[in-house]
Every structure is written in C-alpha cells, then in structure tokens.
Amino acid sequence: MTDRKIRVGILGASGYTGADLIRLACRHPNIEIVFATADRKAGKALADVFPHLGRLKVPNLIAIEDIEWGGIEVEAVFCALPHATSQKVVKGILHGADHSLVDELIVEDADDIASSIKGKIKVIDLSADFRLRDLETYAEWYGKEHDAPELQKIAVYGLTEIYRDEIKKADLVACPGCYPTAALLSLIPLLDAKVITGEDIIIDAKSGVSGAGRSAKEQNLFTEVAEGMHAYAIASHRHAPEIEQELSRALGQSLLVNFTPHLVPMNRGEYETIYVKLSDGVTADDLRAVLTERYADEPFVHVVEKGMVPASRYVRGSNDCMIGVFEDRIPGRAMIIATIDNLVKGSSGQAIQNFNLMFGLPETTGLEQAPMFP
Numbered sequence: 190m191t192d193r194k195i196r197v198g199i200l201g202a203s204g205y206t207g208a209d210l211i212r213l214a215c216r217h218p219n220i221e222i223v224f225a226t227a228d229r230k231a232g233k234a235l236a237d238v239f240p241h242l243g244r245l246k247v248p249n250l251i252a253i254e255d256i257e258w259g260g261i262e263v264e265a266v267f268c269a270l271p272h273a274t275s276q277k278v279v280k281g282i283l284h285g286a287d288h289s290l291v292d293e294l295i296v297e298d299a300d301d302i303a304s305s306i307k308g309k310i311k312v313i314d315l316s317a318d319f320r321l322r323d324l325e326t327y328a329e330w331y332g333k334e335h336d337a338p339e340l341q342k343i344a345v346y347g348l349t350e351i352y353r354d355e356i357k358k359a360d361l362v363a364c365p366g367c368y369p370t371a372a373l374l375s376l377i378p379l380l381d382a383k384v385i386t387g388e389d390i391i392i393d394a395k396s397g398v399s400g401a402g403r404s405a406k407e408q409n410l411f412t413e414v415a416e417g418m419h420a421y422a423i424a425s426h427r428h429a430p431e432i433e434q435e436l437s438r439a440l441g442q443s444l445l446v447n448f449t450p451h452l453v454p455m456n457r458g459e460y461e462t463i464y465v466k467l468s469d470g471v472t473a474d475d476l477r478a479v480l481t482e483r484y485a486d487e488p489f490v491h492v493v494e495k496g497m498v499p500a501s502r503y504v505r506g507s508n509d510c511m512i513g514v515f516e517d518r519i520p521g522r523a524m525i526i527a528t529i530d531n532l533v534k535g536s537s538g539q540a541i542q543n544f545n546l547m548f549g550l551p552e553t554t555g556l557e558q559a560p561m562f563p
C-alpha cells in the first residue's frame with residue numbers, strides 16, 4: 190500500500206456526516222485534512238463543536254469563502270453541504286474559480302467540461318445535488334433548476350459496488366442517499382439476474398434521526414422522536430426517483446416503487462424491509478443465492494444465512510451493509526431486509542470508499558473497523 194498523503198478538504202465539517210468523515214479520515218493512512226469548513230460554526234475549533242473529536246489534529250473550522258485555494262494544493266474535496274448549496278460550491282471548485290460561490294459560469298458542453306476539469310481537484314459530494322441524471326426530474330423533485338447542469342452530466346453515481354469502474358475514473362462522484370444505498374444494493378443484482386419482476390416493489394424504510402442532519406428542527410427534538418415513530422413524505426420522498434432511476438437502468442425499462450420512510454427513535458442506522466414479486470419458478474432461496482454470489486468478494490456487503498435476521502445494531506459504526514432474504518406467506522413474493530449505518534455506508538464511509546477508488550488505493554483503506562455492539 191502506498192504511504193502517500195493525499196491533501197483533502199472537508200466542506201460541512203460541523204455537520205453529522207462531516208463529523209463522521211473526520212472520524213474516519215483521521216484514521217486513514219493516506220489522508221491529510223488541510224481545511225474543514227462550517228457555516229454558523231466557522232471560526233471555532235473542532236473540539237468546541239465536537240468534543241469527541243477534540244484530540245484529532247484538524248485545522249480550525251473556516252468559512253468556505255475563506256479557503257485560500259491558491260496556496261493549499263488539495264487533491265480532493267469531500268462536500269458534506271446541504272442540497273442546493275453543494276452544487277454552487279462544487280461548480281466553483283471544479284471550474285477552478287478562486288472563490289467557491291460562483292453564480293455566473295458559462296454552461297458548456299459536457300465533454301468540454303470533462304476535459305477542462307481533468308487533473309484538477311476531485312470532488313466526492315455527499316448531497317443529493319448530482320445524483321439524478323435527468324435534469325427535468327431533478328427540477329421536479331427539488332423544486333428548482335440545477336445550477337450546474339453541465340457537471341450533473343459528468344457526475345458518476347457513487348454506489349460503489351455497482352459503479353466501481355466508472356468511479357475509478359470520475360472527477361465528481363455523487364454519493365447515493367442513505368435510503369437508496371440499502372435498497373439498491375439489495376435490488377439491482379436481483380433485477381440483473383431477472384429473479385424478481387420489478388413489479389410492485391415496496392420499500393418500507395426506517396431511519397435514525399441523524400439522517401436528518403444536525404440543524405435543529407422541531408420535529409426532530411427528543412420529545413417528538415423518543416418513544417414513538419412515524420412515517421413521513423408518504424409517496425412523495427425525493428429518494429423514490431433516485432431509487433427508480435437506478436432500478437429502471439437495471440431492469441431495462443422504467444419502473445415505479447412504493448417507498449415509505451419512517452423516523453424511528455435511534456441515533457444512527459437504517460433498516461429497510463423490501464417486498465418483491467418473484468419471477469416464475471423462482472424461490473426466496475434463489476434470491477439469497479444470487480445475492481450471496483454477487484457479493485461473495487465484496488468486503489462490505491454481507492448476505493446472511495437463511496434464518497438470520499439483520500439488525501441495525503450489527504452494522505452500527507461500520508461501512509457494512511447486511512442483507513437477509515425471507516419467504517413471504519403470499520405465494521410468488523419474498524422479502525429482503527437490508528440495514529446500514531446511515532452515517533457510514535449511507536454517507537461518509539461510502540464517500541471514503543469512493544475516494545479510495547478514485548486515488549487507486551485499496552478500497553477498504555480506513556474503513557476496516559468492525560461494527561459497535563450493542
């Protein structure tokens with residue numbers, strides 16, 4: 190393994206995914222963090238914002254506008270900013286502007302853009318801004334026109350186990366949403382193998398509260414989350430088109446899914462029970478065999494044996510995705526249960542996995558820690 194240090198910046202370091210990026214990056218033998226940004230918390234030391242990270246050697250948090258791009262020579266930037274903000278900032282970075290928030294840039298051809306940014310800073314974006322390949326779909330679900338449509342065209346969808354070859358060559362990687370990560374890792378191989386039909390897929394998803402980010406919101410207060418649970422964004426969550434985009438590619442024709450997220454009283458973790466229709470003559474055991482074979486050599490995706498039930502506790506703090514397959518009492522149907530840690534495989538961990546690929550490092554570098562239990 191190379192001992193070269195790659196200089197990186199972390200945008201949005203005072204958020205939940207930013208904190209986990211720093212936690213992981215500081216143990217990564219090839220990462221040197223040269224700047225870390227915040228918005229409201231700019232000017233503070235990391236230890237003041239996250240006492241648990243206080244012993245790590247990370248520069249104080251600065252505003253994005255105060256990054257001195259000319260003198261720092263970063264090779265990669267992790268962008269853990271809110272949607273819509275991210276696309277403006279990434280546009281500034283990849284077009285080589287000397288400041289980050291650029292509003293007026295000429296939209297050029299995707300090939301021109303790709304060649305003009307080659308060899309500059311590589312960006313690993315954790316937000317939703319570059320995930321949807323179709324600009325009309327983006328505008329429909331995010332309620333605005335995209336600020337960097339030319340970059341959206343060159344972004345690679347960062348679901349590592351599926352798009353590994355493209356990620357290796359990418360300049361801009363759009364890490365998937367946390368809900369799509371677990372759903373797609375479960376379903377894409379099954380559609381590829383044609384063992385499920387793609388009709389009537391139901392994704393019943395639950396997330397810990399950290400999935401909503403650190404900015405205080407009334408509905409995420411302890412008083413309103415503890416000892417209860419609720420569904421939200423019913424039949425209207427923006428991760429549905431993201432999941433449909435990728436499943437439709439696998440199926441070879443467009444499909445719709447039923448996707449219902451729920452907020453459950455835990456800090457981290459995501460748990461999805463997925464109901465599928467089997468192709469003729471196929472059993473739940475066949476689905477398990479397909480997934481087991483597909484992920485046999487994957488370091489982070491674990492298909493459990495028949496009868497074992499995945500639990501969010503079995504992946505907490507790790508980059509793992511655990512998948513189980515079950516028979517349904519209704520003939521012709523089966524269930525898949527998939528669980529990840531939303532802050533690791535669902536965001537920061539997958540971002541580092543993609544970074545490793547983009548820089549030719551072993552994919553597991555910095556990500557080998559086992560889950561925390563209980």
Ligand SMILES: NC(=O)C1=CN([C@@H]2O[C@H](COP(=O)(O)OP(=O)(O)OC[C@H]3O[C@@H](n4cnc5c(N)ncnc54)[C@H](OP(=O)(O)O)[C@@H]3O)[C@@H](O)[C@H]2O)C=CC1
Nearest residue numbers: 201203204205206227228229230269270316400402403536
């Ligand atoms: N939480 C999760 O499980 C997942 C999150 N994501 C995505 O990752 C991104 C980060 O999420 P998360 O860490 O949860 O979010 P947080 O709300 O916890 O953190 C957001 C970060 O962005 C900074 N920030 C906010 N507004 C601005 C602005 N206008 N300009 C510059 N910086 C700004 C904040 O700074 P400050 O705190 O100082 O104001 C903070 O550092 C989001 O796009 C999110 O959707 C993706 C997958 C999973």
Ligand SMILES: CC(=O)N[C@@H](CCC(=O)OP(=O)(O)O)C(=O)O
Nearest residue numbers: 315316317366367368396400401
């Ligand atoms: C619990 C919760 O609120 N979760 C977030 C999803 C977090 C995520 O994956 O990310 P993106 O915001 O990057 O798409 C939500 O439902 O919007």
